[in-house]
Amino acid sequence: MKSVDAQLQDCLDLAVPLERYEAELPDALNCIVAEDVLSMIDLPAANIAAQDGYAVRGVDTVGASGGSPVRLRVLGELYADSAESSSVFEGTAMKIASGAWLPTGADCVVPLESTDQDTVEVTVYQSVRAGDYVRAKGEDLQLGEVALSQGTRIAARHMALLASAGRALVPVHPAPRVVVMSIGNELLAPGRAASAGKVYDANSHALSAAVKSAGGVAYRVGAVSDDKNILRESLEDQLLRADVIVTTGGLSYGGGDTLKEVLSPLGSVRFDNVAMNPGRQLGAGTLENGTVIFCLPGDPVAALVNFEIFVRPALRKMAGYASLGNRSITAAAAETFFSTEKERDYVRVHVSGNTAKGYRFKPTKGGQSPLLAGFAEGNGLAVIPEDVIKVSAGDPIECIILNG
Numbered sequence: 001m002k003s004v005d006a007q008l009q010d011c012l013d014l015a016v017p018l019e020r021y022e023a024e025l026p027d028a029l030n031c032i033v034a035e036d037v038l039s040m041i042d043l044p045a046a047n048i049a050a051q052d053g054y055a056v057r058g059v060d061t062v063g064a065s066g067g068s069p070v071r072l073r074v075l076g077e078l079y080a081d082s083a084e085s086s087s088v089f090e091g092t093a094m095k096i097a098s099g100a101w102l103p104t105g106a107d108c109v110v111p112l113e114s115t116d117q118d119t120v121e122v123t124v125y126q127s128v129r130a131g132d133y134v135r136a137k138g139e140d141l142q143l144g145e146v147a148l149s150q151g152t153r154i155a156a157r158h159m160a161l162l163a164s165a166g167r168a169l170v171p172v173h174p175a176p177r178v179v180v181m182s183i184g185n186e187l188l189a190p191g192r193a194a195s196a197g198k199v200y201d202a203n204s205h206a207l208s209a210a211v212k213s214a215g216g217v218a219y220r221v222g223a224v225s226d227d228k229n230i231l232r233e234s235l236e237d238q239l240l241r242a243d244v245i246v247t248t249g250g251l252s253y254g255g256g257d258t259l260k261e262v263l264s265p266l267g268s269v270r271f272d273n274v275a276m277n278p279g280r281q282l283g284a285g286t287l288e289n290g291t292v293i294f295c296l297p298g299d300p301v302a303a304l305v306n307f308e309i310f311v312r313p314a315l316r317k318m319a320g321y322a323s324l325g326n327r328s329i330t331a332a333a334a335e336t337f338f339s340t341e342k343e344r345d346y347v348r349v350h351v352s353g354n355t356a357k358g359y360r361f362k363p364t365k366g367g368q369s370p371l372l373a374g375f376a377e378g379n380g381l382a383v384i385p386e387d388v389i390k391v392s393a394g395d396p397i398e399c400i401i402l403n404g
Contacts, residue, residue: 001273001274001275001342002272002273002274002275003274003275003386004274004275004276004309004344007272007274007282007284007310008309008310008313010270010284011284011294011310011311011313011314012313012314012317012324014284014285014286014292014314015292015313015314015315015317015318016318017173017317017318017319017320018173018174018176018243018318018319018320019173019174020034020035020171020172020173020320021171021172021174022169022170022171023169023170023171023172023174024168024169025159025162025163025167025168025169025170028154028159028162028170028172029154029155029156029159030153030154030155030175030215031153031154031170031172031173031174031175031319031320032151032152032153032154032172032173032215032319032320032321033148033149033150033151033152033153033154033170033171033172033320034150034171034172034173034320035150035171036146036148036149036150037146037147037148037162037165037167037170037171038144038145038146038147039141039142039143039144039145039146039147039165039166039167040143040165040166040167041141041143041165041166042137042138042141042142042143043138043139043140043141043142043164043165044135044136044137044138044139044140045137046101046102046137047101047102047134047135047136047137048099048100048101048102048134048135049078049096049097049098049099049100049102049109049133049134049135050098050109050133050134050135051098051109051111051112051133052096052097052098052111052112053095053096053109053110053111053112053114053115053133054072054074054093054094054095054096054109054110054112054115054122054124055078055088055093055094055095055096055102055103055106055108055109056072056088056092056093056094056106056108056109056110056124056128057088057089057090057105057106057107057108058107058108058128058129058130058132060072060090060091060092060093061108061110061124061126061127061128062127063127064124064125064126064127065125065126065127066125069123069124069125070123070124071121071122071123071124072091072092072093072121072122072124073091073092073093073120073121074092074093074094074095074118074119074120074121074122075088075092075093075094076094076095077094077095077096077097077119078094078095078096078097078100078101078103079097079100080097080098080099080100082100082101085103085104086103086104087103087104087105087106088103088104088105088106089105093110093122093124094106095119095122096109102134107130107131107134108128108129108130108131108132108133108134109128109132109133109134110124110126110128110133111126111133114126140164141161141164141165147161147162147165147167148161148162148170151320151321151322153215153321154170154172172320173318173319173320174319175215175216175217175319176215176216176217176243176244176315176318176319177216177217177219177241177242177243177244178211178216178217178218178219178242178243178244178245178246178315179219179221179238179241179242179244179245179246180203180204180207180208180211180218180219180220180221180246180248181204181221181222181224181234181235181238181245181246181247181248182201182203182204182221182222182223182224182247182248182249182298183223183224183226183231183247183248183249183250183259183298184223184224184226184249184250184298185225185226185227186198186199187199187200187201187223187249188200188201188223189201189222189223190202190205201222201223202300202372203248203249203296203298203300203303204220204221204222204223204248205220206300206303206304207246207248207296207303207304207307208220210304210307210308210311210312211246211315213403214311214312214315214316214319215315215316215319215321216244216315216319219238219241219242221234221238226250226258227258228258228261228262231250231258231259231262232262232266235262235263235266235287236266239287239289239291242291243291243292243318244291244292244293244294244314244315244318245287245291245292245293245294246293246294246296246307246311247259247283247293247294247295247296248295248296248297248298248303249297249298250295250298251271251281251282251283251295251296251297251298259283259295260283263283263285263287263293263295266287266288267285267286267287267288267291267293268285268286269283269284269285269286269287269293269295270283270284270285271283271295275342275343275344275386276305276309276343276344276345276346277340277343277344277345277346277368278297278299278301278302278305278346278370279296279297279299279302279303279305279306279309279346280297280302280343281297282294282295282296282297282306282310283295284310292314292318294306294310294311294314296311299370300370300372301348301370301371301372301375302370304375305346305381308325308326308381308400308402309346312324312325312326313325325400326400326401326402326403327400327401328383328398328399328400328401329351329359329398329399329401330359330396330397330398330399331351331353331358331359331360331361331380331382331396331397331399332358332359332360332361332393332394332395332396332397333360333361333362333382333391333392333393333394333395333397334360334361334362334393335362335363335393336390336391336392336393337363337368337390337391338389338390338391339368339384339388339389339390339391340368341389342386343386344383344384344385344386345368345382345383345384346381346382346383346384346400347363347368347381347382347384348363348364348366348368348374348375348378348380348381349361349362349363349364349378349379349380349381349382349399350362350364350377350378350379350380351379351380351399351401359399361380361382361397361399363382364377364378365377378402379401379402380399380400380401380402381399381400381402382397382398382399383397383398383399383400384397
């Protein structure tokens, strides 16, 4: 039986990072930066007013207060879009809007509320010094400075920085395109009337959501028949749009399961029994056009556990992430329970606590049985090593924290 670590390494070996490309800024959201992105300008491009007020020379306001104000002649008004050059000199001021370039000679701004707001001769009630209420040229970014580092996942705040730095194109790794396909004649779309011999297709919905949370683009095919010809055609139809195909079902030893037979002429896919619980059987390989395929069990809990342990890290590697898996912490068991000998158990648990006081975990409904309700109420997987049969209350155990 294959170890979990060996299976994970095989899956990661299949996951070659997708070729970088120059994405237009609106399309770069949620992508991973492929190389350091440099600013094309100083940001801000000049000394600008940090708030509405009057641009002045600090020396002209020395000693100004409510009881001893200073009066300065107003030379004009500047707005954020003002393009003409302007200047102030001794005893003068320029009314200025937030974001406008400071006129030559000015080195600070008196806030509007610290004046009488006159447009001819302004009365100043506050002393200011050079640099007060001013954003200095290049304070945010300087020309040629790294705006975003390689490996950053681009979020809304990064979009703002990139746009402000003048970048219309961004070097990124594209998000992997993942086709999710459930296999089985017994599968029924949610919303249809239940009937004997049918179960609702949970996997295609769950795994599509998991793909999105891992940074991929999900294409949910839904339920596909066990019929060999239909299954082969369905797989071949997806090759043009898929970097990865994730299937569930079709892995049992029953005569009705045809996935291995259908895949045999389409590429190189290896099926292994992995020393883990749940999700013991797994297929992984590549199809003839280079598309990576992962074949997961049909049981929803097993499929989702397999996804977290093997598929999520592979997708994140393809997308250019530096960190491949979910965050894990060490937590103390809240109760005693037993584990499967010679297998790595992934027990569905609820983790609570904090860094200061420590973390605890408790198995969810059904214990180690593959119950969806128990999985849904939890927020983690307790990783029980192969050589541990009994976990006692208080034992420290690694727990993988699940997204969402």
